[in-house]
Amino acid sequence: MFNRLADFVVSELLGLQADTSVAESLHFFIMDITKIFFMLILVIYLMGLFRSFVSAEKVRNYVQGRAEWVARSLAILLGAVTPFCSCSSVPLFIGFVEAGIPLGVTFSFLIASPMINEIAVVMLFGIVGWKITVLYIFSGMVVAFVGGIIIQKFKPERWVEDYVWKIRMGEAQTLEQDNSLQARHRYALTEVKTIVGRIWKWVILGVGAGALFHGYFPQEWASNLGDANSFLAVPLAVIMGVPLYSNAVGVIPLAEAMLLKGVAIGTTLAFMMSIAAISVPELIILRKVIKWQALALFTGIVTISIILVGWFLNSIL
């Protein structure tokens, strides 16, 4: 469908020759942009509907008191499907601590949540295909799972700020909620508007960059950069990625460019994960609830886990 639309615009409306660089770039751009926006709107809407049933407060009740591995798996799954703007990390953190959920599980949640979300998944799927998308989701979950377990081994409870332990969560009555399907539909529509309104520029920019690579990318570059895939490429990419801050949307075009230049999949995915999982603004926000030792531990362990996953992927692919 999207292919035909692009065919129509490029050759019928603009009358371009099919095998020129301009036509190829433009064809790619139109096809991808329509496909990605279509999928984004659909997926954000469906997730919005889903989220009108699931809230962070419910997640907490779900996870509370479960066996640790169950709690951890649930926390990661829920981290993947619930978005939170990084300013929600502090109340979430306190809420989890207050519910007696082990800190390692909370960290698993905090690692998974920014890395895996529906926007990253749709963009990856649209731009680099489903195989790499599945790999990315799976790798992210592994990093969150293992990272949380290792952090727990260091007994991070001693680095939680004192006031956090003193906060008691209250409970307020809820105003009568409109639980009709119509209200949920409105909620989902608002989500689509808010999220698409925030990211559309990045999507266009990203797909545009991808389209340029597609039409104008000289094949020789790839072979020249082939030997950049040494053992050190993964840690280098990750160390570069950690201080960089971007949402998943901005990273994906970069990832596409790296893949096109012949950078190995493990290296590229490790780079993406390191950008999304750890960011200075998030660390600054988390500093309100945990001391710097815990932040250093969090950063160090996530970094090492991502490097290991990158190496592993490079060795099997």
Next chain:
Amino acid sequence: MIEVKVLGPGCKNCQTTHKLIVDVTNENGIEITLEKVEDMAEIMSYGIMSTPGVIVDGKIAHAGSIPDKKTILSWFKSSCCPADDNCC
């Protein structure tokens, strides 16, 4: 006077929510006192973990996203001119 509080550590979504509430109440002539709450202990005291949260007269009206205008209006349903169809 209806007492409304927007709970959140001051991120963009909280500011947007604050502004939307001001807009909706102004448009409909609803009088409220609006307060931003950024203190974590107070936010948690309502049992809210996802921000922005909105408290209307001490009750949780919303949490975790930017509410749409129609939803905002529905919080004040009982307090404004129930006979007037244009209102709510």
